[in-house]
Amino acid sequence: MKRYYGFFLLSVGFGMACAGLVRGEAMTVLKKAITLCLECIGIG
Amino acid sequence: MKKMRERTRLIIQLAFAALTNGYVSGFLGQKLYKGKLKQFCLPGLNCYSCPGALGSCPIGALQAVAGDRSFSFSFYVMGCLVMLGALIGRLVCGFLCPFGLVQDLMYKIPVPKVLRKIPGDRYLRFLKYIILVLMVLVLPDRVTNIIGQGDPWFCKWICPSGTLLGGVPQVLSTPALQASLGFLFSWKMGILILVLALSSVNYRPFCKYLCPLGAIYGLCNPVSLYHLEVDKEKCTRCGACSRACGMGVDVPKAPNSPECIRCGKCASVCPHDALQFRFVHRKKEKHGQAENIEN
Numbered sequence: 001m002k003r004y005y006g007f008f009l010l011s012v013g014f015g016m017a018c019a020g021l022v023r024g025e026a027m028t029v030l031k032k033a034i035t036l037c038l039e040c041i042g043i044g
Numbered sequence: 045m046k047k048m049r050e051r052t053r054l055i056i057q058l059a060f061a062a063l064t065n066g067y068v069s070g071f072l073g074q075k076l077y078k079g080k081l082k083q084f085c086l087p088g089l090n091c092y093s094c095p096g097a098l099g100s101c102p103i104g105a106l107q108a109v110a111g112d113r114s115f116s117f118s119f120y121v122m123g124c125l126v127m128l129g130a131l132i133g134r135l136v137c138g139f140l141c142p143f144g145l146v147q148d149l150m151y152k153i154p155v156p157k158v159l160r161k162i163p164g165d166r167y168l169r170f171l172k173y174i175i176l177v178l179m180v181l182v183l184p185d186r187v188t189n190i191i192g193q194g195d196p197w198f199c200k201w202i203c204p205s206g207t208l209l210g211g212v213p214q215v216l217s218t219p220a221l222q223a224s225l226g227f228l229f230s231w232k233m234g235i236l237i238l239v240l241a242l243s244s245v246n247y248r249p250f251c252k253y254l255c256p257l258g259a260i261y262g263l264c265n266p267v268s269l270y271h272l273e274v275d276k277e278k279c280t281r282c283g284a285c286s287r288a289c290g291m292g293v294d295v296p297k298a299p300n301s302p303e304c305i306r307c308g309k310c311a312s313v314c315p316h317d318a319l320q321f322r323f324v325h326r327k328k329e330k331h332g333q334a335e336n337i338e339n
Binding site: 003005006007009010012013014015016017018019020021023025026027028029030032033034035036037039040041042043044 | 076077078080082083085091092093097099100101104105108109112114115118119120121122123124125126127128129130131195196199200203206207210211214215221224225226228229231232233264267268269324325
């Protein structure tokens with residue numbers, strides 16, 4: 001039975017990723033990632 | 045066998061860190077890579093402000109989307125992490141995370157390992173789940189400025205990977221940033237130094253207690269397709285595997301514990317060859333030898 005949980009989780013993840021892509025989240029990730037993140041490097 | 049396996053793992057860790065941080069112009073000219081690859085998340089805790097980073101940090105990306113005024117939660121990033129977790133679980137931590145590699149290297153420093161188990165270890169391990177919920181998912185969405193944007197709380201106040209891979213090289217090479225250093229940078233450097241110092245006497249303390257990415261993959265570990273199987277017929281409960289495990293997992297009892305980073309040390313020290321990593325679950329027969337497989 002346990003082996004099916006992995007496949008179920010895989011499909012849930014796939015569904016979530018697709019939903020996020022449709023909502024345009026990848027563009028938000030890109031916008032953040034191409035500029036220097038001052039908080040990440042400790043400037044604030 | 046054990047040395048060979050450890051060496052192979054180290055080579056994979058180094059190669060993956062070099063590959064995903066292979067934007068050489070970033071190190072030379074100190075300009076970040078701005079290509080489309082950065083809309084994809086890397087599997088490990090790899091700061092996107094590292095001069096060589098070719099992809100995004102998944103934890104930074106989760107906070108960036110949650111902190112954006114148009115969204116409250118990133119289905120895209122969490123979906124990618126859940127997919128990866130369902131496939132390989134915390135194998136990412138053991139093989140593909142650059143900050144895991146840094147901690148592994150620190151642990152190789154030949155100093156007496158006086159703090160193999162930190163007091164309160166059992167309870168401190170829950171800290172990473174609290175950090176995940178509070179600092180990565182809730183606060184960036186709920187605490188916002190006047191234009192509705194939230195801070196990346198984990199990146200700002202905790203992440204030592206960001207300080208080491210992004211902060212240190214950026215600050216060293218940019219005089220304008222050096223002039224802006226203040227309390228926050230000192231605080232983050234303090235955390236980095238503390239984590240690195242602890243890593244030399246305790247195996248991967250950041251992964252055990254603080255890493256929200258490890259928390260996500262850890263939750264997938266018990267059901268991930270890549271898993272550890274214990275052959276109960278061969279296992280004599282000698283305890284060699286559990287003694288070898290740096291993450292403190294009781295291997296025969298919980299082979300797919302959320303704490304296991306799939307480094308494979310347990311399997312390589314097993315004198316009876318009772319531990320096997322597999323992608324496909326072995327079928328358990330009703331009456332027979334295969335019934336004795338624990339996974």
